[in-house]
Amino acid sequence: MAKTNGSHKPELAGLNCEPTSFAELPANGGRVKPLPILTPRRQFLTQATTAGAVLATGGISTPGLATTDSTKHGVAAFLDKSKTFDSSLKQLARQDYRRSFQTWGGQLSNSPDELFHAIRNGGGEPTYDFLIIGSGYGGSILAARLSAQAHSPDRIAIFERGREWVPGTFPDRFSDLSAQTRETIFGPQRKQLQNPLGLFDVRVNDEIDVMAGSGLGGTSLINASIALRPSPDVFWEPEWPSALRDMAALEPYYELTELTLDMGTIPGTRTRKVQAQQQVAEFLGYRNERTWLSIALNRAMLDAESRNRHGVIQRPCTYCGDCITGCNIGAKGTLTTSYLPLAKRNGVRMFTQTEVRYLEPCAVGWRVHFTHWQDNGRTIDPVHDCVTTANVVLGAGSLGTTELLLRSQQHGLSVSSRLGCKWSTNGDGLGILRKAKTCPNAVGVGAYPIDFAPVGPSVETTTFVNEHGPLLERLLIQEGAIPRAAANFFGLLFGNPDIDNTLAILAVGHDTAEGKIRLVDNRASVFWPGVQDSEHRARLQRTIARFAEAHGANYRVIRAFGDRLSTVHPLGGCSMGDSTESGVVNHLGQVFANCGGHGVEIDHEGQSVYEGLYVADGSIVPRSLGANPYLTICALSERIAFHMPNTPSLAKFLRSWG
Ligand SMILES: Cc1cc2nc3c(=O)[nH]c(=O)nc-3n(C[C@H](O)[C@H](O)[C@H](O)COP(=O)(O)OP(=O)(O)OC[C@H]3O[C@@H](n4cnc5c(N)ncnc54)[C@H](O)[C@@H]3O)c2cc1C
Ligand code: SF4
Helix, strand or coil, rough: CCCCCCCCCCCCCCCCCCCCCCCCCCCCCCCCCHHHHHHHHHHHHHHHHCCCCCCCCCCCCCCCCCCCCCCCHHHHHHHHHCCCCCCHHHHHHHHHHHHHHHHHHCCCCCCHHHHHHHCCCCCCCEEEEEEEEECHHHHHHHHHHHHEEECHHHHHHEEECCCCCCCCCCCCHHHHHHEEEEECCCCCCCCCECCCCCCCEEECCCEEEEECCCCCCHHHHHHCCEECCHHHHHHCCCCCCCHCCCCHHHHHHHHHHHHHCCCCCCCCCCCCHHHHHHHHHHCCCCCCEEEEECCCCCCCHCCCCECCCCEEECCCCCCCCCHCCCCCCCCCHHHHCCHHHHHHHHCCCECEEEEEEEEECCCCCEEEEEEEEEEEECCCCEEEEEEEEEEEEECCHHHHHHHHHHHHHHHCCCCCCCCCCCCCCCCCCEEEECCCCCCCCCCCCCCCCCCCCCCCCCCCEEEEECCCHHHHHCCEEEEEEEEEHHHHHHHHHHHHCCCCCCEEEEECCCHHHHHHEECCCCCEEECCCCCHHHHHHHHHHHHHHHHHHHHHEEEEECCCCCCEECCCCCCCCCCCCCCCCCCEEEECCCCCCCCCCCCCEEEECCCCCEEEEEECCHHHHHCCCCCCCEEEEEEEEHHHHHHHCHHHHCCCCCCCCC
């Protein structure tokens, strides 16, 4: 069951609200009073747009660091506000990171020279015992847990295509945000790789755009950190392999992850967007509860030196609202504050800017072909090479892992014909609500000192719509902050820089998982003809419209970039099944082999699987979860990691649990 933390009864302190239609209420009066704390920002914004002040939308100038061009006003001034400043909070975050990993030279990643040296001096032996591809939730968990059981943990390596990102350096203005997309999103160069080291992997497709993170720590760097368990009846559905058709099989692994990532909820009602959403949920008659987050919410979660349970320095959250573009305070729990330091301490080597292209079986295990992206300051140049490893764990995410297996298939790997199928958006939907009369104060402010109301983490609560109805009709609605870096973009899109009362509504639900991933020009592309006209989409839009109405806000489906859906929760592509007819991997992440002979073994259920080839990430989830997915991806990965030491063919590398 979804975690419940305390009462879900909304607290309406400071608001005189009766559950009537908020849409009918005037902006500055009636039953819903805007909190006075918003005024300074509004005043500031008004001054800024007319007098060319240095405020970036939702942010504030840092005296002594900003440059002001007082001749600019209107839209020019608005654009001028897209400035970024090296605030003391950012400097502190960078120092904290370096201090946390001082033992390893202030960073987690290893030098690429070490990798190339190891490849050249391997002799006839595979260079590594385990090569983990991708450093998201699945990859990092496997690295941490396998290294704890390994005879030679320093013979485990991670290849991550993105950079190592240090808090205090994440983009907080729009120009930086757009420069950090891996592929070009608009224009004739659409879908072409523009920045192989970009933080945002935004893939534009014909029907559905998909977004994920790229960097050491995977999508944890840019997610909202919401940790939710799905409803137990989701696991009764036939898509799951029989070993997982009872959620109890995952219980200890959920608990382990919740502990490792130090989950908690924000105590009390603090932010305006939470108050607004709670009012609306109550008005519409839905249960709303605080959601578990992996964020250092207060000092109590840290020791006297501000270190978390893994010895990494974190700072208490400043409620800046920028979680989904990367936390510049160092408060958000990511994989670089948890599983990756655990792995590092055990000796795991971490190679960033190293993108795997495909893999093939070889005499010593697996040959993995990769490109190292060498950043020369002005250019980013590819260096192609290959490495051998006894075992591989694919943890490159739903699109990344499926893409790798599709390419490997083209190079002769014989896998299930289900590869690329059963792909789901996790029922995602996004609505941008403008001019909300509930005044949600939901535009991020960045890592700058502010003197107006805190925004809050990107998402703080979940509202359950049709909670006990059929799965396809259930929806979770979450109130979302617009990060500072995206604020100017929305302002321009709406033709109005005043976006103070704009609120993002995020919906998570169920779809029919009928998407397909295929390789087009060697790139994973998603196909789902007709999904734009699906009942699921219509239901999403109707529900978001009801929330918009209750917030007294304008809601319009934005079609500026085409009539497409979007998801930040891609699932499937290499889904689990009981056999090669129903899935690509078994419930322990072992890849089914569509052939016999050398390098193929028989799993516990008598199916042929490749020796030493595993998948642990969102690509194995065989259907929508109806809840934000990372907690379940973690639980599945912890379970895979737990079972690996007892696999006979891995005894040479791992100590068994006995
Ligand atoms: C904006 C946003 C907000 C989100 N908020 C939430 C939330 O609040 N709660 C929640 O549960 N979920 C959230 N998610 C989704 C969640 O973060 C993902 O479901 C989860 O991170 C997936 O984990 P993973 O292990 O499958 O892969 P990922 O975390 O995506 O990691 C995959 C890694 O593999 C790397 N990689 C890919 N291809 C290659 C290659 N060829 N070679 C080497 N490396 C490669 C990638 O760079 C990446 O680092 C959010 C996602 C986004 C984009
Ligand atoms: S609200 Fe701001 S400080 Fe808090 S976790 Fe999110 S990005 Fe970090």
